[in-house]
Amino acid sequence: MPELPEVETVRRRLEPSLMGAIVRDVVLSLPRLLEGAEPRDLDVLRGLACRKLERQGKYLILRFGEGRGERVLVVHLGMSGQLTWKGPGQAVQDEFRRLPSGLAMPIGPHSVDRHTHFRVVFDAGGELLFRDPRTFGRLLLCRPSTLDAQPRLVRLGPDALGVAEEVFIERWKEFRGVRSAKAILLDQGFLAGVGNIYADEACHEAGIRPGVRSSTLAVARIGALARAVQSVLERGLANCGTTFRDFVHPDGSKGGNQEDLRVYARAGLPCLACGTVLRKGVVAGRGTTWCPRCQS
Secondary structure, three states: OOOHHHHHHHHHHHHHHHOOOEEEEEEEOOHHHEEOOOHHHHHHHOOOEEEEEEEEOOEEEEEEOOHHHOEEEEEEOOOOOEEEEEOOOOOOOOOEEEOOOOOEEEOOOOOOOOOEEEEEEEOOOOEEEEEOOOOOOEEEEEOHHHHHHOHHHHOOOOEOOOOOHHHHHHHHHHHOOOOEHHHHHHOOOOOEOOOHHHHHHHHHHHOOOOOOEHHHOOHHHHHHHHHHHHHHHHHHHHOOOOOOOOOOOOOOOOOOHHHHOOOOOOOOOEOOOOOOEOEEEEEOOEEEEEOOOOOO
């Protein structure tokens, strides 16, 4: 599932194309992807200009129109969702990359197929395509005044990118208990945006074993973990996200962070810091990799 760096990369890549673009048509072919509204409600977007792209945790937020007519479209990519931008007059490629899961993901702008469940067509001819083979992605449509009350957003903690160390520590004290350190990091109510990849990476960088009980960590170690979270998220952003299976940029290109991971997906290989063989197990219900020497 795309995490904060992947969603932020998509936001940055889409922003130059979408800013100021006026919606001509909206097509939803799989109604259950839309939560809290009816498909016909999407008609309100017609004639509105996209004026801002934001991100909250793993959610992409598109703002259309202004004043009383403003509407907000929230997109969650789920596990296999991909947002592709097809520019005016740009030819489709229909090249597909077969994934280990067996799914096929397009490389670049593609024609509308059975997995393309949502389209936004703009006056100038560009199209935003949402393709999601596994259909775990979701769409929300609301007014700006009700955005923070949306069930999927109201439970989110502060955005994980840029959260101050002292805020991280205070929230850790609030959330800690018998749960593991990794379970706290994965809790979107603690911080929004960290998932399995970056939780493992942050724990390794901070020298903390993912399965350690969260209540046993001293303040100094919590602070180290706070700094490590920022470090791994910033590295993921600098590398334009991590691509193992489904995640690709709006133009179909891959992220590069998978080449810079220290522990995730490296079980059985030597630790890059000390050379000890990395171990793998299950922590907080997720496959987890750690170094038995560097992390305690």
